[in-house]
Amino acid sequence: MKRCQKLTTIQHAELQKVIADNRRSAREIKRAQTVILVDAAAGGETILALTGYNRIYAFRVRKLYLKRGIKAIADKRQKKPKELLTKKQREALVELIKTKKPSDCDSRYDSDYWTTGILGDYIERTHEVKYKSKTSLYLVFRAAKFTYHKPGRVYERRNPEAVEAWKKEALPIIKKAWKDPNIVIFTEDEMHLSSQTTVQKIWLPQGEYPQIKVTKKRESKSIYGFLNIKTGVEHSFKTDWQNMYITAEILPKLRTLYPNKKILIVWDKAGWHKGIEAQKVIQADGNIDTLYFPSAAPEENPQEHVWKKGRSQVTHNVFIENIDKTTDDFVSYLNSTRFPYALLGLKAKVSE
Numbered sequence: 001m002k003r004c005q006k007l008t009t010i011q012h013a014e015l016q017k018v019i020a021d022n023r024r025s026a027r028e029i030k031r032a033q034t035v036i037l038v039d040a041a042a043g044g045e046t047i048l049a050l051t052g053y054n055r056i057y058a059f060r061v062r063k064l065y066l067k068r069g070i071k072a073i074a075d076k077r078q079k080k081p082k083e084l085l086t087k088k089q090r091e092a093l094v095e096l097i098k099t100k101k102p103s104d105c106d107s108r109y110d111s112d113y114w115t116t117g118i119l120g121d122y123i124e125r126t127h128e129v130k131y132k133s134k135t136s137l138y139l140v141f142r143a144a145k146f147t148y149h150k151p152g153r154v155y156e157r158r159n160p161e162a163v164e165a166w167k168k169e170a171l172p173i174i175k176k177a178w179k180d181p182n183i184v185i186f187t188e189d190e191m192h193l194s195s196q197t198t199v200q201k202i203w204l205p206q207g208e209y210p211q212i213k214v215t216k217k218r219e220s221k222s223i224y225g226f227l228n229i230k231t232g233v234e235h236s237f238k239t240d241w242q243n244m245y246i247t248a249e250i251l252p253k254l255r256t257l258y259p260n261k262k263i264l265i266v267w268d269k270a271g272w273h274k275g276i277e278a279q280k281v282i283q284a285d286g287n288i289d290t291l292y293f294p295s296a297a298p299e300e301n302p303q304e305h306v307w308k309k310g311r312s313q314v315t316h317n318v319f320i321e322n323i324d325k326t327t328d329d330f331v332s333y334l335n336s337t338r339f340p341y342a343l344l345g346l347k348a349k350v351s352e
Contacts, residue, residue: 005066007039015065018073023125025075031061032073038062085129090140093123097144114146157296166294170266171344173291177264178230178346184258186226186235187343188267189303190242193327194220219323223331224250226265227303232338232348234306236331244275251281251288266291266343268301302341310334 007015018024018032030051037047039062044055053061064072085093102109102118106125109118116137123137124130131137141147177183222242226235237253239246254263263285267273269292282288298304314330340348 007035012036012039014070015073018070028073028075034058035062035065035073085123085127089127090143093140094144097141097146114141159295163294163297163300167344170291174266174344174346180262183262183264185229185264185343186254186266187229187301187303188224188226188265189301189307190270191223191225191307192220193223193323193330194218221323221327223327225303225306225334226254227306227339227341228348229302229343229346230348232340234334234337234339236334238327238331242270242272244272244277247272247275247278248281251278251285255285263288264291265289266293266301268293268298269295302339302343305341306334306339309339
């Protein structure tokens with residue numbers, strides 16, 4: 001008598017995968033179990049008790065699987081997914097998004113953040129609803145009062161506890177200076193402007209594909225930026241580089257703009273800020289105080305937002321042929337624009 005062909009390791013794993021997949025119908029799972037039971041030489045009574053299939057039908061399922069593969073297991077009568085969620089399902093889904101992470105809902109989602117892909121898959125798996133476009137998913141997120149964000153970068157050296165401690169220590173100092181009309185509060189930073197073109201996404205009519213000229217030249221300039229937190233006024237200065245000697249040259253220029261005011265500068269711990277030449281100028285002035293941001297926490301500095309805004313308005317998607325002219329244009333835009341960005345919750349009220 002000819003022996004029955006045994007399942008291969010791959011076939012056995014394939015059937016086990018069907019059994020473990022909760023998206024499969026009960027009939028599909030029972031068929032996969034039947035093939036494995038027949039392969040293991042289980043008795044007819046055992047197969048009938050576990051699957052409800054008699055011995056003749058069980059061998060027929062196995063024969064079809066060996067001939068056609070996983071298609072023989074698939075349920076031809078499988079229902080098509082419903083098109084819409086009910087109001088109750090939608091409300092429950094919105095509450096779920098607001099209170100739980102994807103990883104809390106299903107172990108298959110190794111993520112702490114919701115995306116349209118994860119949400120769409122979750123809805124299809126739990127409600128058998130498949131949306132044809134992402135628009136419906138956007139509406140679910142909107143109902144949950146979620147907004148779309150590109151994840152920000154967090155520096156590896158950033159210490160959250162140190163940042164919180166800095167906030168508690170700095171806030172009373174900033175508040176006191178805020179209330180004193182004779183004190184000007186600046187947040188300061190530098191940026192490096194290169195001739196290398198930076199590209200930003202734009203909206204265009206369908207079928208149009210823009211091209212932006214770029215250069216192989218690598219020229220650059222630096223910009224020192226001081227944001228007056230009380231007024232939103234920016235004071236930027238073009239330089240060739242960043243070091244303590246240049247910082248020492250810039251500070252007197254800032255002083256000429258506020259000759260009779262006490263100045264509080266909040267900046268990072270860069271060497272050109274703490275360097276001896278810069279400190280000599282600060283000490284000689286006698287009316288400049290400094291406060292340092294915590295290490296690796298640029299998100300606390302409003303001046304970082306000024307750079308971002310300037311780049312989007314002046315340099316993104318632009319061919320930089322003359323680095324000097326582009327830097328002048330950049331500085332001109334910054335110095336003629338108000339930037340009401342907040343420092344520890346305090347910001348200028350600027351009318352549009």
